Amino acid sequence: MRASQPTISSPSPAASNAPHPPRHTLHSLQWLNFFVADVQTGLGPFIAAYLASSGWNAAHVGYALTFGGLVTVAVQTPAGAIVDAAKQKRLLVAGSLIVLAAGAALLLLRHGAIAVYVAQFLIGATGPFLAPTIAAITLGIVGASLFDRQFGKNQAFNSAGNVFTAILVALVSYKFGYRYIFAVAIVLAIPALLSLLGIDGSQIDYARARGASAAKQDHKEIQTEGISALARDRVLLAFLAASFLFHLSNAAMLPELGEMLAKGNPRMAPPFMSACIIVTQLVIAVSAAWIGARAGRGRKPLLLLGFGVLPIRGVLYTLTHVPAALIGIQFLDGVANAVFVIVSILVIKDRTEGTGRFNLASGALATMVGIGAALSNTIGGVLVQRLGFSASFLGLAAIALAAFAVLFFGVPETLRSERSS
Numbered sequence: 001m002r003a004s005q006p007t008i009s010s011p012s013p014a015a016s017n018a019p020h021p022p023r024h025t026l027h028s029l030q031w032l033n034f035f036v037a038d039v040q041t042g043l044g045p046f047i048a049a050y051l052a053s054s055g056w057n058a059a060h061v062g063y064a065l066t067f068g069g070l071v072t073v074a075v076q077t078p079a080g081a082i083v084d085a086a087k088q089k090r091l092l093v094a095g096s097l098i099v100l101a102a103g104a105a106l107l108l109l110r111h112g113a114i115a116v117y118v119a120q121f122l123i124g125a126t127g128p129f130l131a132p133t134i135a136a137i138t139l140g141i142v143g144a145s146l147f148d149r150q151f152g153k154n155q156a157f158n159s160a161g162n163v164f165t166a167i168l169v170a171l172v173s174y175k176f177g178y179r180y181i182f183a184v185a186i187v188l189a190i191p192a193l194l195s196l197l198g199i200d201g202s203q204i205d206y207a208r209a210r211g212a213s214a215a216k217q218d219h220k221e222i223q224t225e226g227i228s229a230l231a232r233d234r235v236l237l238a239f240l241a242a243s244f245l246f247h248l249s250n251a252a253m254l255p256e257l258g259e260m261l262a263k264g265n266p267r268m269a270p271p272f273m274s275a276c277i278i279v280t281q282l283v284i285a286v287s288a289a290w291i292g293a294r295a296g297r298g299r300k301p302l303l304l305l306g307f308g309v310l311p312i313r314g315v316l317y318t319l320t321h322v323p324a325a326l327i328g329i330q331f332l333d334g335v336a337n338a339v340f341v342i343v344s345i346l347v348i349k350d351r352t353e354g355t356g357r358f359n360l361a362s363g364a365l366a367t368m369v370g371i372g373a374a375l376s377n378t379i380g381g382v383l384v385q386r387l388g389f390s391a392s393f394l395g396l397a398a399i400a401l402a403a404f405a406v407l408f409f410g411v412p413e414t415l416r417s418e419r420s421s
Contacts, residue, residue, distance in 0.1 A: 087206055152342055279328070
């Protein structure tokens with residue numbers, strides 16, 4: 001296999017000719033994405049604002065978020081390998097949801113250092129299984145040829161779930177306080193589990209779900225290319241590096257915004273954060289299906305757009321403190337995240353099709369994302385503590401420019417010509 005282009009098979013007959021799954025299975029898959037987003041939104045950017053309002057300083061908030069991120073990093077790549085090997089993929093999703101709910105319960109009851117770090121461990125260790133497993137279930141149900149469109153639809157539901165939860169969290173936190181944000185996450189784990197039960201497990205093809213080629217799908221024991229084959233793919237490595245830098249820049253921006261507002265007016269910070277999340281997720285919800293379809297004509301133009309708006313967003317945060325303007329800037333966050341969340345997985349599929357290592361490579365991508373996000377919170381927290389919020393946002397914007405450069409020069413179009421024509 002050449003270093004710059006891995007040997008991949010043509011679209012597998014088993015994937016392209018996959019039987020159409022029952023509508024109730026696809027509908028349950030989409031609603032699973034909706035409610036999983038609900039649970040994760042309740043455990044996401046609000047943790048930073050919650051800790052800041054509980055008396056934690058910016059650096060200590062950054063350390064706590066970094067710890068959870070590092071746990072995620074340690075688990076991500078092994079999680080991908082486990083997802084590749086697991087035949088009971090629905091069970092992985094169910095177990096992850098239950099443990100996430102346990103982490104939320106701990107945050108609901110305590111905000112001391114030990115409780116927060118234990119909760120971050122639970123959330124960080126189980127969260128990595130959700131997105132890769134749901135992506136694998138999707139691939140196993142619809143096959144490679146229909147994956148782009150279905151994955152886009154999944155992300156539209158995911159973002160709609162984020163919008164729903166952000167509104168609900170704003171109302172709950174404003175009326176009852178930050179702590180009850182985590183009660184929302186616990187309650188919404190229930191419909192997520194019910195949606196999971198609605199997916200017909202017999203429709204999930206084990207071989208398709210890990211990206212095996214047609215020849216490999218015909219054998220009970222699926223032979224896969226070695227990890228070293230993926231490591232020799234220079235395009236894949238460059239894309240992983242660009243993804244790392246993207247999240248090194250991106251991850252700390254919204255939590256920092258929440259911290260900045262929590263210090264000035266703690267009571268209004270949750271509604272403001274919810275408004276920012278709503279704008280971001282509405283953009284993703286509206287554009288996700290279109291991005292999934294448009295990506296069938298080329299990945300790189302979309303990626304350049306998503307990576308290109310991130311440094312602009314960082315600079316704009318330094319130019320105003322007007323809440324309405326800051327909320328409007330979140331439109332760029334929606335564009336960047338919509339493109340990355342959808343197209344990055346399609347790039348992984350392009351580079352691993354026929355290898356049987358789709359989920360392992362997805363885990364490697366998630367590892368780079370996790371490392372970047374974890375370090376982003378630490379870097380952002382230290383910059384805020386020493387130089388202020390404006391300097392931190394400008395530093396993050398400079399990292400975003402580096403991510404764009406790596407993508408532009410190091411990653412060619414990954415969609416094969418016969419599919420992009």
